[in-house]
Amino acid sequence: MASGSLNGRLLALAAVWVTAALVIAGIFLTDLFRRHAEADLARRMGHQLDELAAALEIGADGRLAVTRDPGDPRFHRPLSGLYWEVMVGDAEVLRSRSLWDQTLALPVDRPASGELHRHELTGPAGERLVAWERTLELSGIDLPVRVAVIADAADIQAATADFSQVLALSLAILAAGLMAAALVQVRLGLVPLRRMRAALAQLRAGTATRLEGRFPDEVQPLADDLNQLLTENAAMVERARAEAADLAHALKTPLAVIANAVSGGGEDAAGVVAREADRMQRQIERHLARARAAAAGRTLGSAGSPALATLRPLAAAVQRLHADRGIRIDLSGDPAIRIRGDAQDVQEMAGNLIDNAAKWGRSLVRVGVTRIGTVAVVTVEDDGPGIPPGRRAVLPERGRRLDETVPGTGLGLAISDELARLHGGTLRLDDSPLGGLRVTLELPAVPPRVPGNAP
Secondary structure, eight states: OOSSHHHHHHHHHHHHHHHHHHHHHHHHHHHHHHHHHHHHHHHHHHHHHHHHHHEEEEEEEEEEESSSSSSGGTTSTTTTTEEEEEEEEEEEEEEOGTTTTOOOOOOOOOOOBEEEEEEEOOOSSOEEEEEEEEOOOOOTTTEEEEEEEEEEEEHHHHHHHHHHHHHHHHHHHHHHHHHHHHHHHHHHHHHHHHHOOOOHHHHHSSSSOOOOOOOOOEEEHHHHHHHHHHHHHHHHHHHHHHHHHHHHHHHHHHHHHHHHHHHHHTHHHHHHHHHHHHHHHHHHHHHHHHHHHHHHOOTOOOOEEEHHHHHHHHHHHHHHGGGTTOOOOEEEEETOOOOOOOOOHHHHHHHHHHHHHHHSSEEEEEEEEETTTEEEEEEEEEEEEOHHHHHHHTSSEEEEEEOSSOOOOHHHHHHHHHHHHHHEEHHHHOOOTSEEEEEEEEEEEEEOOTTOOOO
8 A cells, every 4th residue: 555546545445445334234234134024023923822822722521622723824734834833731732734744842841821932943844943932821721731833934034035135236236336436536536636746747847837726725735835845946046046156256357367377477476376276265165165055954854963063073173273372172062952954064154263263362262052942052252352342243244354464364254154144043243251252153953852752
């Protein structure tokens, strides 16, 4: 059932349930009919028994006699399947003409006077018989008088068999009708999916840009999700085109400068080429980081990056880089916090901040990771000179540097800020308790797993 036609699976399931329901209904109705037939036979035999008991009399010679036979003519036809017997004690004294010269041995029984008992017997030809017996107390006879009427059970079996055949035919016709109705229901129920398939074919053919029209409530969310995915895909394509255009524009000027320097010659040509190549490399890295962040923001089912595990090797590397100045980097936080995004992007954003703090710090850089609701907060603080509040707003601008004596390109904060926004986060600058600058990076966090729900 995991693959194949949805029509076939639904119809197979309907066939199983229809067959099971009708088989159970057939068994129940057949049994109900048999019980009804037996109850009707018992009622009629009870009337015959009453009629026979009323016809019993004691003659002048003191012998028991039947003044009139019960009205059913089968009592007079030999071995007809309908019989009666009258016994005094356990000895037969009277029997119906239909028994001819046969005797039916009733079970030894002592029902109370007037009480009706039912027995099953074997008939003269080995057939199955059912007997109804009542005991009477008659004056002039010391022993109890047992009166019984007996009927062949084959009549009930034959009637039940006939009913079963008619019922089976009726249920087969009903099953065919139900399956036809199920087929129509499945075909009509899957029409929205066929409409969606046709709409997707139009998308592939390029004649439509989204799924048009309304669908049933069960299908509409899927159509909405597909349309949202198409919108996001179109936005990503447009963004990629814009990024390609921006990169081409950014590389055009350095390439022109290199071409002029090479064609013009001169002693400084190598320096110009190296400087412009470095500029081009930074532009390429910046655009690649933006493209990677935009793609990561659209990745479904990402487990995120563990914040501390991602930042720990980065902090150690920066500390080694500034070991000659005695810079110490303290890293702390909850190891369970995971940032929604690629580990390389997290390192790109936080690495720029930690490196800047190490450049400006005197001896200590403190990095902390906390979570506030659904936001992971990474703070980077240093004990350096700090930055006046009025000049902080210009730092995230591309290439903006406040001190040209410190090595750098001025792109670090700009790239971190841009990557943070692409990931749905923010970057904020303020004063640190250590005396220098505190940079707060807020990024979406992966929700913590609920115990018991983990796969």
